[in-house]
Amino acid sequence: MKKLRKVLVLGAGALKIGQAGEFDYSGSQALKALREEGISTILVNPNIATIQTSKELADQIYFLPVTPFFVERIIEKERPDGILLSFGGQTALNCGVELFKSGVLEKYQVEILGTPVTAIILTEDRQEFAEHLHKINIPTPISKSAESLEEAQEIAQTIGFPVMLRAGFALGGQGSGIAHNMEELRRIVTSALAFSPQVLVEQYLHHYKEVEYEVVRDAYDNCITVCNMENMDPLGIHTGESVVLAPSQTLTNSEYHTLRSAAIAIVRSLGIVGECNVQFALNPRTSEYYVIEVNARLSRSSALASKATGYPLAYVAAKLALGYALPELTNKVTGVTQACFEPSLDYVVVKIPRWDLDKFKGADQTIGTSMKSVGEVMGIGRTFEEAYQKAIRMLDLGLEGATSKRVFLEEGSEAAIIDKYLYTPTPKRIFALPVAMRNGFSIEKISDITGIDPWFLYRIRHIVKLEEELERDRELTAARLLLLKQAGLSDKRIGELTGKTELEIRALRQRYGVLPSVFQIDTLAGEFPSDTNYLYMTYNGQHHDVEPLGQEGLVVLGSGPYRIGSSVEFDWSSVNTVQALKKYDKRSIVINCNPETVSTDYDMSDRLYFEELTFERIADICDFENPAGVIVSVGGQTPNNRVKALHDYGIPILGTSAEHIDQAENRSKFSQLLDELGIRQPAWDTFETIEDILSFAERVGYPVLVRPSYVLSGSAMNVCYTPEQLERYTRYAAAVSPDHPVTVTKFFQKVKEVELDAVAQRGEIKAFVISEHVENAGVHSGDATIVLPPQTINAETLQRIEEAGRAIARALEITGPFNVQFLAKDNQVYVIEANLRASRTFPFISKVTGINLIELFVDALFQQEIAPVTMPSLTFTAVKAPQFSFSRLTGADPLLRVEMASTGEVACFGEDLEEAYLKAVIATGGHIPQKGIFISIGSEEKKQKFLETARLLASLGLPLYATEKTCAFLHQHGIEAEMLFKIHEQREPNVLSYFRERKIDLAINVVDNYVMKEVDDNYTIRRAAVDYNIPLLTKVKQVRLFARAIVNKDLRAIPIKAWNEY
């Protein structure tokens, strides 16, 4: 084995659809594996909210874009002797392949560790790869690559419709789809070719099963499959969009092992060293199979496999890349057996994706060959019913189980629901299955329609039947309760069906002794004794594998699934809490259900319950463990929402009291408190009639922000600029009524938004950070660009913010982290929201200031009196910028609004704001325009504001293009620009053709929020920009900053500095 000195690890960058938290897990494990060998590690990852970008994990961290330009400079500076490409998703892989192809790696003598790059390149080219597979007698669907629409049309005609279309070199199935005719083909191919140089036209395998294998191989040709997984949804629905089970359920031994052998043959033929994922299509009638995809790197599926089996895939893959043989590594779970084995499960795992399509205005709800989900959960049980229903509750959407109809509220009759949701795959389809069953659809018929194997449908029908029985005969004996719990029904659901409350059912269960067992996940189905701390609960057992920790134990509630608004940042907070607890000899008990996280790694906490974050399950765990308390303030809003129930049940909440948390969460109570404290807030009230709303708006002045308590369609929050808009929205979308009151708040325009993040102890703030949004208020704080230190806020405003923060902390006797959001206008500050928990900016501000606020919080819990920490004055500027995934969400309007839409974030440091911002923009996929800039600005006022920016852009010497009025405005001010027709005008020169011909590589579209048009051409332009993968800016201040950055900064002159050099 060659001795390595220094290894560069490429991270995945911002979380986006198709590439999410799983790469924090894999990168972190790789860094641990390297560190154990005494190898110095360098990590490039601008995703500051990750755990891997911690000093404890990597020796040198660069918050820089994972692009060949930056990575080459880092290599030049650091001179590593090895590089790992397979731990940072497609982003890292693409970057690494480019560095290889351009000769950079050879020039600096950086060895690619693990899988040879030639194998990676081969797997990325679908056509060549198919040919390779045929040489080793592995079947693939008939497929041909096309580089133009005409070519694709010809191929489709030869194969015959329907055909499957896939974009080459794209992550998560982006730009893929099934075309049933020429028209569909034209649409999909055109958009795919915008991203990718080639499109594959393939034979479509209707209702085949989709099965995948996670394969590990070492340099000595030892090869194992760690896990196989079966999709409940048939082929045609991306595995990231499918309900997935581990292990497979409906495969016979010969199918299982035929596919396993094929997977191994492929991996051997490629010379993989490390991890590889192989996906198959299996004909359910004939057992014939095709290979449909191979990922020669760690993937979302490998993270899932790792959590499903307990096998540390990423860690092992990293060790193998260093030259170890599999039999030389021990099984870290058992500690006695070895890593060269295939885990045996004595439970079943069900993964369900979490979508947030409702959050996106205009987004197409159907799911298919490309990913739209933003997160996932994994339920573990000893029956399918138990695991499946757990997973449904884990989604944290208020769904009680398989038969929940909540998603169909207001959808009309059951027949209508079946018509709309059974035939078309959407996130709601699994809930239409029970509806169809109750309406006389046979299992065979449902299977024919959906392609879901009858096996799964029979299991779901079992749940339906149990519930129907219970409705008929409500008597709850001990035995019957146990039977229901074994099928995964929640107390609440049993209560709903029997006319009792959740707590009544709980009390009944306890009286009867119907309690869940605690089981270990030990990788060997109990064959060998093991001390593993990886646990789940089941009613299909009669013993516990572990003893309770008792008062030494402290429960830390994790974040649950990643979703819009709650992401890796809360995993960072959870993990940091667990680490800080070690200092106080507390034993941490983590509860979380998200397989993409580091907090669910086997070696992070003293105990891990891979479990639901429902009141019922948290209470079950607390009843068993009898911990000293529960920490609810580091996992985002989900744990916060459980506080009241847990407190009422008698479970000690650590930190700020439950009453005070409620006082901050309850809008009326909090508003009253602010009034008492003399802190300003925008005028607001709650209304039950449209008349009252209109008169309130008249009084405070438009615009107003409307928050319905109940939403029919579209987004939950909306800003209304006119009485007409307000009336339309409240009447039709928000359906205001005494049952559905609506909260209306005065909405300030053109004001700054400022955040205060702090940690307090018994009401005294011990540390705080104030950060500023680049965009004006009206852009959700999660979508805003945030700057540290604040750039444009005066001392008086800062003072007022601090004072307000201190007053709130005192009044709510806060012990722990909290965040207050302010509007700042004319030296006045207005509180818009307070959260008595760690906010999403905690990792950002902790890493920028060098003061770990989570550690401080844990100190505040266990030390008598902690000393106040003064924040260092920063000699640099840090910018946190959002990552959007609009390109994945067909139809979604990429305009920034009050509802959050970003899926991830990055943060970069710089000498000044411009430098930091430029890097952050590049890190989120942006680039410096080199061809042409398209400009379309709404109102006269906005045009005036934009003038300075326009001059800056003109100075770049690139052609400027503009729509009619904007063009006239630019000409008027002596700025040259070429006029383009709007899309709907259908005249050349047209915006659309310029987008398509790539004459434009930056699109600016600033509109007035209150303008509503029948034909919204601005929307069409924005959407086209996204579909053609052209960077889009929609906010005046954003564009101004970007223009300043690209004009004033020379990328080549930007210094390459690691985190510790700031």
Add this chain to the structure above:
Amino acid sequence: MQQNMVDRTFLVAENLADLSRFALDTGARRGKLVLEDGTIFEGTSFGYEASIAGEVVFCTGMVGYPEAMTDASYGGQILAMTYPLIGNYGVPQSEHWEGERIHIAGLIVSDYIDTPSHAQSVMSLRSWLQQQQVPALEIKDTRLLTRHIRTHGTMLGKIVLDDEDLPFYDPNLDNLVASVSCRQVERLGEGDLTIALIDCGTKHNIVRSLLRRNVRLVRVPWDYNLFDQASTFEFDGIVISNGPGDPKTVQKTIQTIQIALERAVPMLGICLGHQLLALAAGGDTYKMKFGHRSQNQPCLLNDSKRCFITTQNHGFAVGTLPPGFAPWFINGNDGTNEGMIHHELPFFSVQFHPEARPGPMDTDWIFDHFLARVRIEKEARG
């Protein structure tokens, strides 16, 4: 372990009483698994309605219940599956089985699935068990049973339905091979090599694996004297099959092997065949605490970094290698012997199942390796 056990047996019992009323499984009968140390697991019967006694073992394979259940090596054993969901894909035609019939004495699972789904399925597991008169019990906590056997070792046990009690029975005291071996000599296939397969309860896939390689196969009963003058066929090599029970009860086969050793006839022993070869050549075997029954056993090729994932099903192992033999494979987890190879002569044997079914097919090459040697020996003899 005992102190942190939740005693829920009373509940399970009551549950069963209520089943006819609430559960969808109508007509389910109560039953219990009684171990020789007095431990009792309550459950529901889903197989043939009779009580049965045998040796209780567990298997951690996640697929292949029809193959495992028809493997004669499980003769006399009550098999507990650690994978909880069993019955998922029903039961295929007998051509896919590993024996003529179900060989296990009884079956224990956690969650029996009575709604199978597979194109190959011709009946549910329940119907098959009933047809073949094999009792089966669904107990919820198969993990506790596994832990119990792991801690205390394989033990005798019985499935008792209602109150039809019966005495414990130790299958290892009997020569089980005699009851599962074929009765007559059978000739199969065509080829230039002739292999005698000593059937101690051979899995069908050993036969298939050899035939696939174009050999003439003569399958003989365990006690058939291959070297008798009356024997009507010549052979180039011998494969000694897998089979149930204690190898020391299979003396007649050991005697046959001893003659083959003297005459240097190429031999491949598989599982029980490995143990018999070891005993015949002067080695020794012992009973393991709870055996290896799984599809994920790592076997290291001796003195190398190569490791193979294998299927195993054995309760006895070779403890002392016979003179002249070297270890061929070693178990990566517990260091037990997994195969041996003679220093010079063409004698090989493996403790695992190169024929797989159920389980990984990674050691299929053992057959090629053996046949290549048989061919060399044959050519050397002219």
